[in-house]
Amino acid sequence: MDKPQVNPFVKSALEYGPILAFFAAYLWLKDRVFVIGGTEYDGFILVTAGFIPLFLLAMGALWWLTGHLSRMQVVTAVLIVIFGGLSVWLNDERFFKIKPTLIYLLFGTALLFGLLRGQSYLRVVMEGLMPLEEQGWMILTRRVTGLFFGLAALNEFVWRTMSTEAWVWFKTFGFTAAVFLFFIAQAGLFKRYGLESDED
Structure with a gap:
């Protein structure tokens, strides 16, 4: 359906x-x-x-x-x-600040596990958005895995070394900009390994 x-x-x-x-x-x-x-x-x-x-x-x-x-x-x-x-319960903002770290580590680890098995778990999530050849999915998955681990490390650096306000600005706009720029930078990969739909 x-x-x-x-x-x-x-x-x-x-x-x-x-x-x-x-x-x-x-x-x-x-x-x-x-x-x-x-x-x-x-x-x-x-x-x-x-x-x-x-x-x-x-x-x-x-x-x-x-x-x-x-x-x-x-x-x-x-x-x-x-x-x-x-x-909220412990009145300690640090728990909320480490949440992005854990999210990115979790997804990065899941993708890495798939790569070690010779599979692209990213393909399961995103195949409907951008059809790629198998090799393209493996390359993109390796890059996204690196992105997730990099963002996890960056979040740790920001919240541990900067003010809460700086972290809020970074959390709201920095992550979004980083992911957007990352996928813009993959234009060459999409062009090389992209699949045309049947309608095309």
Whole structure:
């Protein structure tokens, strides 16, 4: 059965809206401290607490509209609940900051495991978006694996050596820009190993 067609603007709003909302709310509340139940929470913790249900609602709406969530989205949601929840519960922002590291390490390790078996797990996720020859998928998978491990190391460097505000800026825009530029740089690979569809 064909997947329901969803307006691309709506889909993008559901995927990126919670992240942008987190960014905007953090800039608004970053210098404020809230006392809840006798415990002081800074703006970052309060924004994190609001981000978790907002993200889950967005993913729920996306699933309702499309009937599908990718494995990456599901794993990301689980880690957001676990590490975001730990940050709020323990009033410690470090748990939420290491979440991207764990996500990228997890996906990088999964792709590496597939490569060691001579398979491209990336192909399972992305084949419908860009059909490639087998060799092209293996090359792209090796490069994406390196990207994931590189982003994990970069996240560790940023949150451990820079301010929370710098990390929020980097998390919101830096990762997105890095992934975008990475795939732009793969244009030669797509051209060399791309497959034409039957309709073409």
